Amino acid sequence: MNLESLDGRLLFAIPKKGRLYEKCLTLLAGADIQFRRNNRLDVCLVQNHHIALVFLPASDIPSFVGKGNVDLGITGHDVILEAQMQDLVTEELRLGFGKCALQIQVPEAGPIKTVDDLAGKRVVTSFEVLAGEYFKEIDTRLGLTEDKRTQIEYVGGSVEAACALGLADGIVDLVESGDTMRAAGLHAIATVLSTEAVLIKSSVPKHPSLTPLIDLISSRIRGVIAANRYVVCQYNISRDRLDAATAITPGRRAPTISPLEEENWVAVSSMVEKSNSAKVMDELVKIGAEDVLIFNLDNCRV
Numbered sequence: 001m002n003l004e005s006l007d008g009r010l011l012f013a014i015p016k017k018g019r020l021y022e023k024c025l026t027l028l029a030g031a032d033i034q035f036r037r038n039n040r041l042d043v044c045l046v047q048n049h050h051i052a053l054v055f056l057p058a059s060d061i062p063s064f065v066g067k068g069n070v071d072l073g074i075t076g077h078d079v080i081l082e083a084q085m086q087d088l089v090t091e092e093l094r095l096g097f098g099k100c101a102l103q104i105q106v107p108e109a110g111p112i113k114t115v116d117d118l119a120g121k122r123v124v125t126s127f128e129v130l131a132g133e134y135f136k137e138i139d140t141r142l143g144l145t146e147d148k149r150t151q152i153e154y155v156g157g158s159v160e161a162a163c164a165l166g167l168a169d170g171i172v173d174l175v176e177s178g179d180t181m182r183a184a185g186l187h188a189i190a191t192v193l194s195t196e197a198v199l200i201k202s203s204v205p206k207h208p209s210l211t212p213l214i215d216l217i218s219s220r221i222r223g224v225i226a227a228n229r230y231v232v233c234q235y236n237i238s239r240d241r242l243d244a245a246t247a248i249t250p251g252r253r254a255p256t257i258s259p260l261e262e263e264n265w266v267a268v269s270s271m272v273e274k275s276n277s278a279k280v281m282d283e284l285v286k287i288g289a290e291d292v293l294i295f296n297l298d299n300c301r302v
């Protein structure tokens with residue numbers, strides 16, 4: 001591949017490794033974005049669209065998109081704020097994965113119990129901007145003078161080891177299951193923010209002619225996300241209980257209701273959240289619904 005072959009292509013940044021990588025590949029496959037990635041190359045051409053994928057560290061993607069070096073990207077909401085790119089990038093879509101929280105953590109057995117106890121001490125983190133802003137507010141509230149302010153120190157990884165190594169009194173790091181935190185003998189005393197993966201585009205697009213393709217890709221990805229999130233629930237119910245039934249399954253816009261050959265009975269079909277589907281089925285059965293079926297969606301446009 002030579003660089004000329006990138007001419008005019010929409011550049012789409014994808015995390016090159018880490019927590020978001022596999023999920024992004026699944027999303028691209030669901031949106032029928034076809035490519036073959038050579039392991040040594042961080043840029044690859046999409047075979048069935050005028051797009052090139054650019055594999056970058058998740059934390060670099062906000063500034064690449066914000067500065068218009070690439071047109072579209074997937075990364076964490078947390079790293080957009082950390083890169084201070086929230087005004088230059090637009091969050092087009094929440095993707096429902098990469099969910100975790102940036103939390104203040106201290107040794108479980110130690111004397112520090114609250115964020116106020118930690119203020120003025122040493123904090124190690126990979127999120128020095130967000131941690132800095134957070135503690136600036138606390139320091140100000142507590143009236144700590146310049147020389148007594150919380151010391152924020154940056155490390156690139158293995159943040160959770162900092163307290164045990166005697167480098168920090170507390171850390172600011174991402175927590176999902178809490179396994180890493182607990183294994184390091186730490187516990188959370190406050191949450192700075194909650195985050196998930198997002199699809200982003202530049203707030204001021206450098207190549208306006210690419211806007212229709214950006215919209216097409218966004219719409220396909222939105223469909224894949226919705227297909228993962230929703231199932232179709234179908235059941236039969238007598239007409240006199242229809243109001244109660246449609247209150248349970250109102251659908252995204254409205255449920256589809258079709259008459260059955262049997263008098264006074266209708267079939268209802270409606271999208272329901274997958275995470276809520278067992279409860280919805282229980283409630284439908286309780287009000288007299290019969291033949292309650294749940295179907296997975298392969299893909300959809302909503």
Ligand SMILES: Nc1ncnc2c1ncn2[C@@H]1O[C@H](COP(=O)(O)OP(=O)(O)OP(=O)(O)O)[C@@H](O)[C@H]1O
Nearest residue numbers: 017018019020058076077078079098099100174176
């Ligand atoms: N445990 C987790 N659960 C869910 N999402 C996470 C988790 N850890 C990180 N993320 C999300 O994935 C993004 C990338 O984090 P990840 O740890 O994969 O970084 P990375 O690119 O592998 O860099 P490095 O390994 O050098 O820290 C984070 O900014 C966050 O949005």
Ligand SMILES: O=P(O)(O)OC[C@H]1O[C@H](OP(=O)(O)OP(=O)(O)O)[C@H](O)[C@@H]1O
Nearest residue numbers: 019157158174175176177178179180181
């Ligand atoms: O609460 P948990 O489910 O244990 O997840 C939290 C861990 O996940 C992230 O690191 P990751 O494992 O991606 O590797 P990294 O430390 O190399 O970034 C994060 O930095 C935490 O260390």
